[in-house]
Amino acid sequence: MMLKQRPQVASAGQSRRATRSCSRVVCSAQTTMSGEVTIRRRPPHGLETQPCGPHAFRVGGLPDENKPQNILEEIVWWKAREVEVMRDKQPLALLQGLAKKMDPPRDFRAAIAAKAKETGRPGLIAEVKKASPSKGVIQPDFDPVRIAKSYEAGGAACLSVLTDEKFFQGSFQNLTKIRAAGVTCPLLCKEFIVEAYQVFKARASGADAILLIAAVLPNADLAYFMKAAQNLGMTCLIEVHTEGELARVLELPDVEKHLLGINNRDLGTFKVDLNVTKRIMDSEWGQQVKERGIIMVGESGIFTPEDVAFVQQAGCGAILVGESIVKQGDIVAGVKALLA
Numbered sequence: 610m611m612l613k614q615r616p617q618v619a620s621a622g623q624s625r626r627a628t629r630s631c632s633r634v635v636c637s638a639q640t641t642m643s644g645e646v647t648i649r650r651r652p653p654h655g656l657e658t659q660p661c662g663p664h665a666f667r668v669g670g671l672p673d674e675n676k677p678q679n680i681l682e683e684i685v686w687w688k689a690r691e692v693e694v695m696r697d698k699q700p701l702a703l704l705q706g707l708a709k710k711m712d713p714p715r716d717f718r719a720a721i722a723a724k725a726k727e728t729g730r731p732g733l734i735a736e737v738k739k740a741s742p743s744k745g746v747i748q749p750d751f752d753p754v755r756i757a758k759s760y761e762a763g764g765a766a767c768l769s770v771l772t773d774e775k776f777f778q779g780s781f782q783n784l785t786k787i788r789a790a791g792v793t794c795p796l797l798c799k800e801f802i803v804e805a806y807q808v809f810k811a812r813a814s815g816a817d818a819i820l821l822i823a824a825v826l827p828n829a830d831l832a833y834f835m836k837a838a839q840n841l842g843m844t845c846l847i848e849v850h851t852e853g854e855l856a857r858v859l860e861l862p863d864v865e866k867h868l869l870g871i872n873n874r875d876l877g878t879f880k881v882d883l884n885v886t887k888r889i890m891d892s893e894w895g896q897q898v899k900e901r902g903i904i905m906v907g908e909s910g911i912f913t914p915e916d917v918a919f920v921q922q923a924g925c926g927a928i929l930v931g932e933s934i935v936k937q938g939d940i941v942a943g944v945k946a947l948l949a
């Protein structure tokens with residue numbers, strides 16, 4: 610099959626100008642087509658200038674460009690520090706040893722494909738989610754193991770477990786606990802991965818799959834983390850939010866062996882719009898996803914069976930759902946109703 614050309618990517622000079630002219634918001638028109646990474650991995654004047662990490666020391670009075678442009682950038686800057694601290698407590702060599710001793714990972718992609726085939730509906734990745742930066746606490750009565758078991762009983766194909774502590778009130782221990790409780794669904798480690806260290810941490814905590822965010826990671830990093838995950842037997846869910854990002858990630862080697870996802874939530878503005886999935890799947894890049902048989906996951910803002918039908922119609926073979934099911938009194942019934 611002929612691979613079509615990627616949309617024009619703005620030159621480095623153009624994109625620097627664009628970043629400066631819209632400092633605090635993500636420039637949707639610009640990023641929709643280019644697919645270039647606009648998230649900066651470090652504050653321009655260094656991590657010591659940020660209120661992140663365990664060190665109270667902080668340089669004040671610096672220019673605005675040293676403030677994160679949106680929540681995603683703030684999270685990524687925090688992660689840089691968090692990983693340093695984790696590495697001090699648990700060196701990589703130790704983690705690699707632990708990862709080796711784990712039971713082999715389960716096939717995340719196959720579980721989704723099998724469930725979709727069995728039910729004729731998109732395979733559900735049900736998210737164990739206590740809180741989020743946009744909604745605050747979603748489920749105050751948060752028992753991760755009870756929630757995970759209910760998701761499985763309700764018919765989820767796979768589970769997603771948020772491990773970020775600061776912004777989502779999750780933890781790696783939740784992942785470990787859910788795995789130890791005998792849940793058989795494959796587990797996705799929902800983390801903001803910026804270092805290979807976190808890939809090993811995910812596997813050592815019992816994950817079968819990891820999330821990689823195209824808005825944060827250029828293709829060289831995505832390819833590297835995909836290799837690291839593959840070497841450990843894990844699958845990747847590569848998340849995009851624009852046509853340009855999709856065009857870019859479709860060039861990654863072996864991408865068919867993994868999953869792609871479209872996040873309906875703009876992580877710059879928190880706006881959720883299911884039409885993002887429809888628009889991207891209707892583009893020539895969405896067409897390519899269908900032709901190459903890649904499983905696309907519709908992510909975020911899915912509340913009703915009509916929403917499920919809408920993203921299925923758009924071409925999604927799977928859905929990633931948190932809020933609408935985690936806040937149900939009867940989670941088993943809630944999952945069944947969503948998939949009805």
Ligand SMILES: O=P(O)(O)OC[C@@H](O)[C@@H](O)c1c[nH]c2ccccc12
Pocket residue numbers: 736738799848872908909910911929930931932933
């Ligand atoms: O709670 P919702 O709207 O159903 O969304 C779930 C999931 O898609 C969302 O939590 C998510 C999608 N991509 C992410 C990346 C990081 C953190 C969280 C996410």
